[in-house]
Amino acid sequence: MYYSDFILLFIAGLAGGALNATIGGGWFIVFPSLIYLGKQPVSSNATTTTTLLCGHLASMASEQNPIPLDKNIKRYFGIISLAGGAAGAFLLIIFSHQTFELIGPYLLLCSWLMFTFNKTILSYFDSKKYKAFEYSHRKLISLFILNVYGSYFGAGVGMMFIALLRYYGMKNDTQLNGFKDLMVALNNGIAVLIFIYSGLIQWQFALVLIAGSLFGGYYGVKVSNKINMQVVKRVMIVVGAIVTLYFLNVLDLDLIV
Template sequence: MSAVDLLIAAGVALLAGGVNSVAGGGSLILFPTLVALGLGTVAANVTNSVAQWPGYLGGVAGFRAEYAGQRSRLIRFGVVALLGGTAGSVLLLTTPTEAFDVVVPVLVLLASLLLAVQPLLTRRLRAAVDDGRRRDPSWLYVALFVATVYGGYFGGALGVILVGILGVGLHRLKLANAMKSALSAVTATVSLVVFALFGPVHWAVVAVAAPASLVGGFLGARIATRIPTTPLRIFIVVFGLAVSIYLFARV
C-alpha cells in the first residue's frame, strides 16, 4: 500500500473507532475501505479485526464510570465472550464464508428491530428481583455466546447486535451500550491473538489504523455517555437498519 492508502486507512479507522463506541458497526466502514484499497476479503476482514482492537479498549476506558458495581456481571459476560470469540475466530480460518454472509444481514436487521421495541419488551419481560437487583435471564448468556461467535467470525455490526440483546436483557440502554464495548473488547482480543498467529494480517495497515482506532473509540465513548437515552436508541436503530441494508446489498 502507498503512503496515501495508509493515511486513508488511518482516517477511516479513527471514524470506525468512534462509531463502534457510540453504536457499533465501525467494521462496516473500515472493512470495505480495506477491500477498496486492494486487500482480499479475508485479509481485509482479519486486518480490520486486529486494527480495531485498540479502539475497543478506548471505548471501555471512556465508559469506565458506567461499570461501577458491575464487576461480577462483567466477569460472567466476559467468559461467554471469550468462548464465543474463540469459536468464531477459529470458524473464520477453517470454513468458507459464503453461508454465513447470507445470515449476517438478517442478524443485524433483527437486532435493530429488537432494540426498537425494547421499551415494550422491557415492560413485558420483567426479570425476577433479588435484593433490589434483577437476575440476568439465562437466555441472555446463550444470545451473547451466539453474538460473540459472529463477532469472532466477521464482527461487522457486532455492537448493534450486542446493544439489541443487552438492551432487552438488562433493561438499561446506557448500561447495555457500555457492556457492549466491554464484550466487544473481549471478542476483539481473542480475534487479535488467533488472527495474529494464524491469519493473513496486513501489519502496515495495523500500524497506522490501530492508534487511530484507539483515539476514535475513546472520543466516541465520551460522546455516547452524554447522549440522552431516547435519541441514543433512535440513532442506534437507524444506524442498524442502514447497516442491514448495506449487508443485504452485498449478498
C-alpha cells in the same frame, strides 16, 4: 502502498473507532476500505476486528468512572465471551474463504437491520413485561452463539449484546453498556490473539487503521455531544445499506461512479 491509501485507511480507522464508541456501525467503514484496496475478505475481516478492538479499548479508557458490575455474572459472561470468541476465530480460519464470502453478505444484512431498527427493537423489548434480569446458565447458550458470531464476523455485535440482555430483562443502561463493553473486549481480544498467531492480520494496513481507530475511539464520545448524532445515524444507515447491497451483488457501484 500509496500516500492516498494511508490517508484513506487512517480516516476509515478514525471514523470506525468514533462510530463504534457512539452509535456503532464502524464495520461499515473499515471493512469496505480494505476491500476497496483489493484485500482478501477473510484477512480483511480479521484486520477489521483488530482495528475496532483497539478503538473499543480506547473508548473504554476515556470513561472517567468505571462501571460496577456483579462479580459472579461478570465471571460467567467473561468465560463465555472468551470461549465463543475463540470458537468463532477458529471457524473463520478453518472454513474456506468461499464459505465466508457466501454467508458473509447475509450476516451483514442482519447486522444492518439491527443497526437500522435498533431503537425500535429495544423499545419493543421494553414494552414487554419481562421479568427483571436473573442470571441462569441457560442464558449462556445464546450468549455463546452470539460470541461466536462476534469473532467470526462481528458487524454490529455490540448492539446485539445489548438487545439480547435487554430481552432477558436487564434494563439498567449503565449495567448494559458495562457488560457489553466487557464481552466485546474479551470476545474480540481472544480472537485477535488467534488471528495474530494464524498470520491473518494485514499489518501494513492494520497499523494505520489502528492509529486512526485509537484516536477516534478515545475522542469520539467526548465530541459526540457537539454533533447531531441523529443525522450521523441516518447517514450511516444509508452507507450501511449501500455496503450491504454491494456485497449481496444487488448494487453495482461502477454504475454509480
